[in-house]
Amino acid sequence: MNGGRRGDRLVLTPEHVPIRLSPAGLGSRFLALMVDVVIILGVLGLLGTIVRNVLILTPGVAEAIMTTAGFVLFVGYPIWFELRHQGRTFGKRFFRLRVVDGRGLPIKLEQSFVRNIVRVLDFAPALYGVGGLVSLFDRDRRRLGDILADTLVVHERVPLRPQGQIRLERRFNTLRTPSAMRRIRQRVSLEEREFLLTLCMRADRLEESARYDLMEEVGTHYRKRLDIDAPHLSNENLVRDLTAALYNVGDPKT
Amino acid sequence: MAMDIDRFVEERKDRWRRMEEVLDRAEHATEQELGPEGMRELLRLYRLTSSDLNQARSLTADPELLERLNALAGRGYRFIYRSRRQGGTLARLRRFLGFEVPEAYRQEAWAVGTAAAALLLGALFGALAVIARPSAAEDLIPPQFFTQSPRERVEQIESQEERIATIDDAALFGAQLYTHNIRVSFLAFSLSALTLVAGVWILFYNGILLGAVATTYLMDGASLFFFAWVGPHGALELPSIAFAGAAGLVAGRALFFPGALSRGASLRRAMPRVWRMMVGVMLFLVAAGLIEGSFSQFSAKTVPYSLKIAVALVLHVALLAYLFVPRQETRA
Numbered sequence: 001m002n003g004g005r006r007g008d009r010l011v012l013t014p015e016h017v018p019i020r021l022s023p024a025g026l027g028s029r030f031l032a033l034m035v036d037v038v039i040i041l042g043v044l045g046l047l048g049t050i051v052r053n054v055l056i057l058t059p060g061v062a063e064a065i066m067t068t069a070g071f072v073l074f075v076g077y078p079i080w081f082e083l084r085h086q087g088r089t090f091g092k093r094f095f096r097l098r099v100v101d102g103r104g105l106p107i108k109l110e111q112s113f114v115r116n117i118v119r120v121l122d123f124a125p126a127l128y129g130v131g132g133l134v135s136l137f138d139r140d141r142r143r144l145g146d147i148l149a150d151t152l153v154v155h156e157r158v159p160l161r162p163q164g165q166i167r168l169e170r171r172f173n174t175l176r177t178p179s180a181m182r183r184i185r186q187r188v189s190l191e192e193r194e195f196l197l198t199l200c201m202r203a204d205r206l207e208e209s210a211r212y213d214l215m216e217e218v219g220t221h222y223r224k225r226l227d228i229d230a231p232h233l234s235n236e237n238l239v240r241d242l243t244a245a246l247y248n249v250g251d252p253k254t
Numbered sequence: 255m256a257m258d259i260d261r262f263v264e265e266r267k268d269r270w271r272r273m274e275e276v277l278d279r280a281e282h283a284t285e286q287e288l289g290p291e292g293m294r295e296l297l298r299l300y301r302l303t304s305s306d307l308n309q310a311r312s313l314t315a316d317p318e319l320l321e322r323l324n325a326l327a328g329r330g331y332r333f334i335y336r337s338r339r340q341g342g343t344l345a346r347l348r349r350f351l352g353f354e355v356p357e358a359y360r361q362e363a364w365a366v367g368t369a370a371a372a373l374l375l376g377a378l379f380g381a382l383a384v385i386a387r388p389s390a391a392e393d394l395i396p397p398q399f400f401t402q403s404p405r406e407r408v409e410q411i412e413s414q415e416e417r418i419a420t421i422d423d424a425a426l427f428g429a430q431l432y433t434h435n436i437r438v439s440f441l442a443f444s445l446s447a448l449t450l451v452a453g454v455w456i457l458f459y460n461g462i463l464l465g466a467v468a469t470t471y472l473m474d475g476a477s478l479f480f481f482a483w484v485g486p487h488g489a490l491e492l493p494s495i496a497f498a499g500a501a502g503l504v505a506g507r508a509l510f511f512p513g514a515l516s517r518g519a520s521l522r523r524a525m526p527r528v529w530r531m532m533v534g535v536m537l538f539l540v541a542a543g544l545i546e547g548s549f550s551q552f553s554a555k556t557v558p559y560s561l562k563i564a565v566a567l568v569l570h571v572a573l574l575a576y577l578f579v580p581r582q583e584t585r586a
Contacts, residue, residue, distance in 0.1 A: 017304040060422030124441075145444075149525070197315075
């Protein structure tokens with residue numbers, strides 16, 4: 001009933017309102033990491049030019065500064081941005097990811113620190129071998145650092161805008177009469193609504209004949225269930241109008 | 255169906271828009287700028303939106319509406335239940351280093367004791383093994399350390415030019431040492447936290463190596479050199495690695511034995527102490543690295559060994575006194 005998808009974590013706020021968090025997959029996290037690594041390397045390159053060429057330092061001191069800067073940046077950059085920018089480094093922002101704690105709250109300094117120092121173990125033996133493997137088996141796709149810091153990386157979905165897929169180019173919805181709407185609202189369950197939405201959204205990816213058969217079957221079913229007397233309406237258009245009516249799509253009032 | 259979804263949205267959309275506005279402002283303002291009125295309004299709107307979200311879930315499956323309300327309530331939740339900091343930066347820092355770091359070590363004395371015991375028992379084991387059968391050293395110590403006998407090595411180092419002759423060399427070597435050692439401490443922490451056993455085992459194993467190496471130098475009559483050579487930085491470095499393991503044990507206990515708390519709550523409760531202990535470890539390791547890169551490298555030609563050993567003792571006692579002598583919390 002909460003409309004949650006598989007793998008989502010529900011967090012109950014103190015007001016007893018469940019809020020949904022969708023753990024992010026490995027792919028987007030890896031890409032976000034790449035972006036961050038490129039940024040860090042870029043900053044280090046810039047800093048290196050300044051330290052080595054602009055400032056008048058002996059070579060040993062310059063290298064010492066760069067060694068330290070490299071370490072501080074690789075550990076500190078994610079901590080800084082996770083704290084100051086609501087759990088998002090540049091890479092994470094780019095891929096709509098966010099680090100939150102197990103309750104869905106912004107993470108604290110200590111949590112960010114722990115998840116980022118355990119990275120040395122997650123990275124081992126090479127390219128996040130350990131962390132990647134662990135997160136495949138974790139329900140919330142967490143690496144070891146996340147498990148120990150009680151954090152998770154969530155993916156913030158863009159709100160769905162199903163207009164086009166449901167309605168295509170149809171301008172009038174024959175079902176939008178008070179009596180038909182009443183029957184629709186009374187007789188179509190939540191599960192069926194979700195099913196209808198999924199069907200409409202995937203319809204254009206189906207093979208022509210499969211789509212026709214499926215729409216015929218579903219359309220016939222609802223024509224009977226909802227006592228729809230509209231012989232001129234094809235079954236596919238009936239399904240689309242029905243879904244549009246359920247989701248308030250294409251209604252001139254809204 | 256008690257309520258029409260269209261009417262539901264129509265009646266509430268103004269307050270949702272208002273909540274978005276207030277949040278936009280609040281997320282970029284200090285609490286003073288927002289004022290008590292603003293905070294009260296935000297709280298009121300958050301509660302209303304939360305209940306709207308609950309109601310909406312029973313009224314509709316419209317993903318657009320639910321997604322929007324979910325996001326809105328989530329933003330409010332994150333803002334209202336976030337944690338805040340108090341005091342000025344400098345006062346916080348003084349309190350942190352002067353009180354909170356050592357306090358964490360005292361609170362988790364059991365973990366520090368366990369880690370130290372593992373290291374010391376390992377050292378004892380290594381030493382006894384080498385005393386009982388000197389050839390055991392070759393089994394215990396990795397072969398790359400066996401290029402020459404302790405006596406030969408001492409002679410070589412004392413007859414050569416000083417390895418670290420300039421501040422330049424010392425700075426670079428020191429920086430390499432402490433970044434490496436801090437990384438090792440992170441690894442020790444992680445292994446210790448996520449397995450408990452492996453952390454203790456690593457400390458024990460390193461103790462064996464240390465005990466075996468020390469004993470071979472001792473038995474070769476090079477004990478003064480050994481302690482003068484390892485002591486000044488080892489006085490901070492060896493405890494630090496044990497401390498990293500101890501911090502791992504604290505985190506690991508919270509993870510594996512949460513008791514009556516939820517796992518998340520248990521971890522969040524242990525986290526501040528883990529963080530304080532590890533900041534201590536990093537600071538000690540920076541100091542140790544700088545010493546190892548310079549002072550530790552001097553042979554008897556530059557600094558008498560007795561002075562080096564005295565420095566080592568002072569450093570070690572100072573470290574333990576800083577961490578374990580109880581003190582009053584300084585008022586920030």
